Amino acid sequence: MSAWKHEVDGDPLFLSAFDSLEAVFLLEGERLTSDPLSEVVRVEISGVRYYVKRYWGAGKGLRHYIGRPRVKAEWQNLKLFAKWGIPTAPIVAHGLERRGGAFIRGALVTRELENTRDMAEMASHGDARLANPHWVAGISQQLAQHTRTLHDHHFTHNDLKWRNLLVNEAGKLFFIDCPTGSFWWGPLLHYRIIKDLACLDKVAKRVLSRTQRLRFYLQYRGRVRLSQSDKQRVRRILKFFEGRE
Numbered sequence: 444m445s446a447w448k449h450e451v452d453g454d455p456l457f458l459s460a461f462d463s464l465e466a467v468f469l470l471e472g473e474r475l476t477s478d479p480l481s482e483v484v485r486v487e488i489s490g491v492r493y494y495v496k497r498y499w500g501a502g503k504g505l506r507h508y509i510g511r512p513r514v515k516a517e518w519q520n521l522k523l524f525a526k527w528g529i530p531t532a533p534i535v536a537h538g539l540e541r542r543g544g545a546f547i548r549g550a551l552v553t554r555e556l557e558n559t560r561d562m563a564e565m566a567s568h569g570d571a572r573l574a575n576p577h578w579v580a581g582i583s584q585q586l587a588q589h590t591r592t593l594h595d596h597h598f599t600h601n602d603l604k605w606r607n608l609l610v611n612e613a614g615k616l617f618f619i620d621c622p623t624g625s626f627w628w629g630p631l632l633h634y635r636i637i638k639d640l641a642c643l644d645k646v647a648k649r650v651l652s653r654t655q656r657l658r659f660y661l662q663y664r665g666r667v668r669l670s671q672s673d674k675q676r677v678r679r680i681l682k683f684f685e686g687r688e
Contacts, residue, residue: 446538446539446540447463447464447536447537447538448536448537448538449461449462449535449536449537449552450534450535450536456488456489457488457489460486460488461493461535461536461552464538464539464540464548464549464550467495467497467536467550467552468497468548468550470484470486470495471484471486472484472485472486472487472495473485473486475494480498480499480513481496481497481498481499481513481514482496482497483495483496483497484497485555491554491555492554492555493535493552493553493554493555494532494552494553494554494555495550495551495552496514496517496550496551496552496553497548497549497550498512498513498514498539498548498549498550499547499548512539512546512549513622513623514537514539514549514550514551514622515537515539515549516622516623516624516625517551517620517621517622518534518537518551520621520622520624521534521553521619521621522534523596523598524618524621527592527593527596528592529589529592529593529618530589530615530616530617530618531617531618531619532553532554532555532556532617532619533553533554534551534552534553535552535553535554536550536551536552537549537550537551537552538550553619556609556611556617556619557611558611558612559609559610559611559617560609560610561605561606561607561608561609561610562582562605562606562608562609562610562646563604563605563606563608563646564606565605565610566605566646566649566650572610573650573651576655578614579651579655580655580658581614582610582614582616583655583658583659583662584662585615585616586608586616586643586659587659587660587662587663588662589616589618590603590639590640590643590663591663591664591665593624593639594632594636594639596626597626597627597628597632598624598625598626598627599624599625599627599632599635599636599638599639600618600621600623600624600639600642601621601623601624601625601635601638601639602620602621602623602624602642603639603640603642603643604642604643604645604646605643605645605646605647606620607619607620607621637676637679637680637683638683640660640663640680641680641681641683641684643659644656644680644681645684647659657669660673660677
């Protein structure tokens with residue numbers, strides 16, 4: 444059984460490229476990443492670039508049958524981001540194929556967010572914008588707001604790293620690549636929230652000042668000063684990756 448959905452326009456090249464799961468797996472383009480279970484290919488159609496994520500495995504054994512396939516989780520999570528007002532990459536097409544209940548393959552196509560750069564690349568290349576306090580403050584406010592939105596819905600990204608944050612030339616922030624994000628409750632939610640915030644701070648502690656990092660946390664909490672519980676949480680964030688780096 445194969446299920447495929449796509450957004451169509453009048454461009455015949457677009458229709459031909461993304462008309463079916465089979466067509467998407469036949470596409471050729473610039474391979475950006477690859478692993479034993481998936482690959483990401485960038486293609487250009489009528490002057491517009493698209494990112495095609497193709498999955499042909501769910502893992503070993505029962506993983507073919509149990510739980511959401513990674514590709515399905517990713518498109519569902521991106522749709523949640525859009526629903527909650529969190530800017531993300533526009534979905535063009537998605538779908539998967541099962542046989543006898545087992546996951547066989549799937550794909551997700553997103554349109555390129557033009558004139559963007561991921562924040563990990565910015566940090567590694569010493570992008571001048573990171574030295575501009577006004578620019579950092581604007582990004583910090585957006586990041587705090589969107590991260591809090593996720594957590595208020597009992598949802599955590601689970602891979603909230605700077606490489607999964609894109610910024611355009613107008614200073615607008617986008618969240619991308621969230622195949623492992625999920626809903627949590629109780630102590631597990633609190634642990635996952637700490638992990639999200641610790642992932643963000645992993646690079647921030649290298650390129651931002653302590654004042655900027657503290658301001659982000661206060662923006663995230665919607666407060667002007669730390670409470671006692673905030674101080675305890677900050678300590679957990681700072682210690683989260685100790686011994687694992």
